[in-house]
């Protein structure tokens with residue numbers, strides 16, 4: 216097994232201050248504060264519509280048209296605030312400093328492009344490797360995600376792979392440049408139950424290998440407890456509770472956390 220990389224920064228990798236996301240006149244995320252330290256694994260839980268995805272999309276600089284973020288989002292080693300940064304600057308950061316895995320792998324993949332080119336592209340786009348080297352390394356990365364017959368997968372198009380195989384490809388792309396932060400939004404929710412655990416185990420292993428920090432959204436507390444050290448609980452656009460996973464899961468304070476845990480039958484709390 217590859218040895219874990221030592222962290223490149225001594226302070227937080229990600230610092231979010233008073234993040235607010237609005238659509239038109241209505242505010243949907245109300246002043247989220249968050250720090251993620253090198254190698255740390257932070258989870259966000261909350262019921263559907265509580266603002267988890269909007270928070271992560273704002274951090275990734277991927278909010279859709281019509282949504283506006285205010286506040287501050289800073290990545291270690293980058294002078295500029297990501298809020299208000301130009302799309303060209305955000306595009307340089309995505310795939311290099313941050314990697315992303317979303318619920319539905321098909322949305323992250325280009326249906327008309329062979330897998331090998333998609334994995335290689337993120338490496339040569341960021342000038343990490345020549346095109347030829349990138350293709351060779353792409354096959355190695357695919358093999359490292361446990362895909363059977365990676366040479367065949369490399370020559371395939373996304374529709375020729377299963378959902379679990381596609382999510383492994385997305386993870387290979389997200390980690391190709393050894394980012395400092397991997398953002399996962401419900402990465403196993405769309406997968407078959409038997410595949411979920413394997414992909415989760417793979418995220419766990421690969422994040423440790425590249426020394427990345429992890430920001431992991433899930434509505435599934437059992438999943439979150441498996442991969443995260445610390446957790447933020449969101450309710451109605453705000454963080455209502457946070458702490459280390461074991462404490463929040465065993466001694467929840469906010470009524471919303473208690474009800475989430477009760478629904479998941481993970482607590483003995485009254």
Ligand SMILES: Nc1ncnc2c1ncn2[C@@H]1O[C@H](COP(=O)(O)OP(=O)(O)OP(=O)(O)O)[C@@H](O)[C@H]1O
Nearest residue numbers: 238243262263264265266267268269270279282434
């Ligand atoms: N583009 C948009 N325009 C207007 N409202 C939006 C938009 N995107 C999301 N919302 C609203 O913002 C709120 C938070 O949405 P968000 O997707 O962050 O929730 P979530 O916690 O990730 O939910 P889920 O677990 O269902 O994915 C919801 O009420 C949602 O309807």
